[in-house]
Amino acid sequence: xxxxxRNATQLCDLYxxxxxxxxxxxxxxxxxxxxxxxxxxxxxxxxKTTAEFQEYFADPLTLHRVQKLQLSFWEEFFDANINDQYxxxxxxxxxxxxxxxLSQEIYLAGVDHFLSLFIEILLAQDWDNAKIxxxxxxxxxxxxxxxxxxxxxxxxxxxxxxxxQSKTLMAMSTPVTQLWDGLLLLPxxxxxxxxxxxxxxxxxxxxxxxxxxxxxxxxxxxVAVVDTAVANHLIKITKATKLMGCECIISGLSPxxxxxxxxxxxxxxxxxxxxxxxxxxxxxxxxxxxxxxKQ
Amino acid sequence: MSNWVKSGIPIQLHSQCVIASxxxxxxxxxxxxxxxxLLDEIVKHNHIKGIIFDLSGLDIxxxxxxxxxxxxxxxxKLTGYDTVISGLxxxxxxxxxxxxxxxxxxxxxxxxxxxxxxxxxxx
Numbered sequence: 100x101x102x103x104x105r106n107a108t109q110l111c112d113l114y115x116x117x118x119x120x121x122x123x124x125x126x127x128x129x130x131x132x133x134x135x136x137x138x139x140x141x142x143x144x145x146x147k148t149t150a151e152f153q154e155y156f157a158d159p160l161t162l163h164r165v166q167k168l169q170l171s172f173w174e175e176f177f178d179a180n181i182n183d184q185y186x187x188x189x190x191x192x193x194x195x196x197x198x199x200x201l202s203q204e205i206y207l208a209g210v211d212h213f214l215s216l217f218i219e220i221l222l223a224q225d226w227d228n229a230k231i232x233x234x235x236x237x238x239x240x241x242x243x244x245x246x247x248x249x250x251x252x253x254x255x256x257x258x259x260x261x262x263x264q265s266k267t268l269m270a271m272s273t274p275v276t277q278l279w280d281g282l283l284l285l286p287x288x289x290x291x292x293x294x295x296x297x298x299x300x301x302x303x304x305x306x307x308x309x310x311x312x313x314x315x316x317x318x319x320x321x322v323a324v325v326d327t328a329v330a331n332h333l334i335k336i337t338k339a340t341k342l343m344g345c346e347c348i349i350s351g352l353s354p355x356x357x358x359x360x361x362x363x364x365x366x367x368x369x370x371x372x373x374x375x376x377x378x379x380x381x382x383x384x385x386x387x388x389x390x391x392x393k394q
Numbered sequence: 395m396s397n398w399v400k401s402g403i404p405i406q407l408h409s410q411c412v413i414a415s416x417x418x419x420x421x422x423x424x425x426x427x428x429x430x431x432l433l434d435e436i437v438k439h440n441h442i443k444g445i446i447f448d449l450s451g452l453d454i455x456x457x458x459x460x461x462x463x464x465x466x467x468x469x470x471k472l473t474g475y476d477t478v479i480s481g482l483x484x485x486x487x488x489x490x491x492x493x494x495x496x497x498x499x500x501x502x503x504x505x506x507x508x509x510x511x512x513x514x515x516x517x
Contacts, residue, residue: 297488300488300491301484301488304484304487304488307484307504308483308484311505311508312504313504313508335491339487339488339491341497341500341502342479342487342490342491342497342500343484343487343502343504344478344479344502344503344504344505344508345504
């Protein structure tokens, strides 16, 4: 999935952040900056009441570092120098959140806590209403933009994780192994859907051509359900291996599976099937003109 | 003039097997020419084990051409010989299966060596 990535100017356009907004925030800076250490303290008092505190901020060193980061961040925030560097620093914050698994919930609540503190300070000033409203609106815009950048990069990292995981899962789901020269084994575990069947087929065919295999055992003792669709997938796989010049033996047909196949009226044709892996290996060795002899 | 046109698919004799190696993309006209050439070649020999189609050079085979190959194999069968298809690529196999190609009564092998062995056991 391609994520649309906006640069600083585009983001400013999106949130309609104008020069006036930036001016307004800068004007508010001297007032707010004095109160920030106080506010960070108050924020951590609030944080202590949450469940996440014990998990992420229990270590005093970490807490100290995060507090420092908070201070420097709010200073940056009031400077309101929205450039690409600012955006990328926000992005890295989101990535860190995603990596350590800090929930979005607590982050957004935290920002909201700060915003309300700012509004409190703002209202305490003896400025006229128009000016207060303008600053308030500007603060909101920039804070929201910030949150979006962080949330989006968070999401991006999580998506990347998921894609990577599903790839490993796919690779794990078709572990074709070579049992002997010219003999491959693929134990299938779990459910077979059309995507997975296709995956199994592609993987198997590639392995057959790589190893010049003449026999291939598909062990389905770990397959939970065999219905018409699954049986058809299996038949297709055996047909494909046959076309490659490789005999396919399906092993591990449980009594339940045998009954369903016949009851569903599925014609398995000339496919060799066995109840257990031992029998399948026996057949395969026979085909390879080999024999296992007890010493 | 048509006598001068050749399919361009080499037909060779090796260990008493007639081997046809496909390297060009299959076409209807090409297969017709090949069919004629191959059958002419087969009836010339007396002591062959069978015929091998080496398809390892093909990146793609569509359903029509595959059916045509099948019919050529049936024709060869009428002259009394078996045909082994050898060296189909994984991608080709996968696409043929997806197109639901009929593969009943076909002999296939992973390599030429294996194909010769199959024809040996058939004899």
